[in-house]
Amino acid sequence: PVCAGKSLTHRPRRRATITVCAAPFSGMARHAHAVQQWLEYHLLLGVEHFMLYDYDGSLQDAVDRLAQAGAVSYFPRFAEHFGEALDVAANADGAEEHYG
Numbered sequence: 001p002v003c004a005g006k007s008l009t010h011r012p013r014r015r016a017t018i019t020v021c022a023a024p025f026s027g028m029a030r031h032a033h034a035v036q037q038w039l040e041y042h043l044l045l046g047v048e049h050f051m052l053y054d055y056d057g058s059l060q061d062a063v064d065r066l067a068q069a070g071a072v073s074y075f076p077r078f079a080e081h082f083g084e085a086l087d088v089a090a091n092a093d094g095a096e097e098h099y100g
Helices: 029-045 060-066 078-082 084-091 097-100
Strands: 020-021 048-052 072-076
Touching: 029 048, 029 060, 048 060
Parallel strands: 020 048, 048 072
Antiparallel strands: none
């Protein structure tokens, strides 16, 4: 089929973009090296961009280099932007117990 002079069955393939949006982090400062390795590993696999949401800002130093390079969109203390109730809930989940 042809529409306006262009074939609908033969279209050039576009390269897929892979973006990862990770679950919110909290209390991860002690695990910064592991987070860096996780990011770098997935970049090698073909992930082009990460969106990282951090409850307490503990990953700032770990992701700064990749954020400056444009590979990471980093949202530190993101719950604070949505009001006190979400901020309290985010910091009361016991994440430090799970990852500490």
